Amino acid sequence: MPFENMSPDARLAVAAAQAGAAVVRGMYGTTQAKYGKGGGDFATAADLEAERTIVDLIRTARPDDAVTGEESGRSGGDGTDRMWLVDPLCGTLNYAADTTLVAVNVALRVGSAVTAAASADPFAGEVFWTDGEGARVRRDGHDRDLVPSPASNLVDVHLDPPFPNAPGFRAAGLLGDAAFMERFRPRVVCTSLAVAWVAAGRRAAYVTDGHLNDSVHFTSGIALCRAAGCVVTGIRGQPLHTGPGGLVAAADHGTHAALLSIIGNQGKRGG
Structure with a gap:
């Protein structure tokens, strides 16, 4: 899907991510x-300002939608099935x-499906985007398809x-x-930008623990990886957001199977 033909929601996700990236x-x-x-976690002034910029843009364009921001929580859109998820600065530390090494993430969930998503790299000038079907990366006004590849053998944890x-x-294990x-x-990049890199062929896989729904x-x-054709499951190979949760996003079935085998053996040893 060429940029100029993408859905209005996908175009808004890209614009919002780029606006937040400019602030960062x-x-x-x-x-x-x-x-x-709490717990040693913190936000910076850039987190707060980027989120305000993104949310204001979404609110202006989609006043009836709900928005959940990392810093401000949920607002608006009572009763709607349209929820924007905003991470204004992933990699604050x-x-x-x-x-x-940071990312600005904006996604739209409609019902149970993510129909638009963008992950911007403020310093490389790239924004990875999907309209729920194809997945591309935009840089200097040009778009390229995201093509997963296991060739690097690099796995981000x-x-x-x-x-x-x-x-x-234990991911550290x-x-x-x-x-x-x-x-x-x-x-170990410590930003979800590395998940987009799996879709782009820059990482063979990404692994994390946790419950990641919404x-x-x-x-x-995750939306980028799915749209690009990656293999995406929970840490035990189960459907995403079920059972023990977690995420294994892999460029291909061989990489995915190898990681599940290693994770399974770790479980038998008790971590």
Whole structure:
């Protein structure tokens, strides 16, 4: 689907992600207040300003829709089945440490289906997008299809809590697993931008624990991977958002099967 022919909702998701990315990029490297959220987590002024910018844009274009923002929670749209999920700065710890590995995520769920999603990289000038069917990356006004590939053998592993399936599964355990190291090479980016990279062929897979239904962090990346043709399941190979939860997003069936085997053996050893 060419950019100019995408659905109005997908166009709005892209515009909103790009607007948030512009805020994140513009505030990078400045001294910012931190707002604690408990458990060592915090938001920066850039998180808050990017979310305000994104939500205002969505509210103007779709006043009857509901919006859930990471920082502001749910607002509007009582009784609607249209929910926008907004993660204004995924990788806040990276950003606060002057590291540019971050993403801005915007997705629209209509009923049970994600019909539009965008994940913007503020510093590479890229926005990965899907209209629920095809998946593409837009850069410098040009779009390319996202084509998954296992060729890199790089698997990104998310290490931040919570870990609801421990001790039977610990994402950190993959990093030192002999079978994992024999086949793959680990990467720990600590931003959901890496999920989009699976769809783009820059990662062979992505693995995380957790219950991710309606996650502002992961919904966009999951939608991109599905639209690009990746293999996407929970950590035990079950349908996503069922059973133990978690996410294994892999470029192909071979990579997916290998990771499930390694994860299954970890469970037998008790983590």
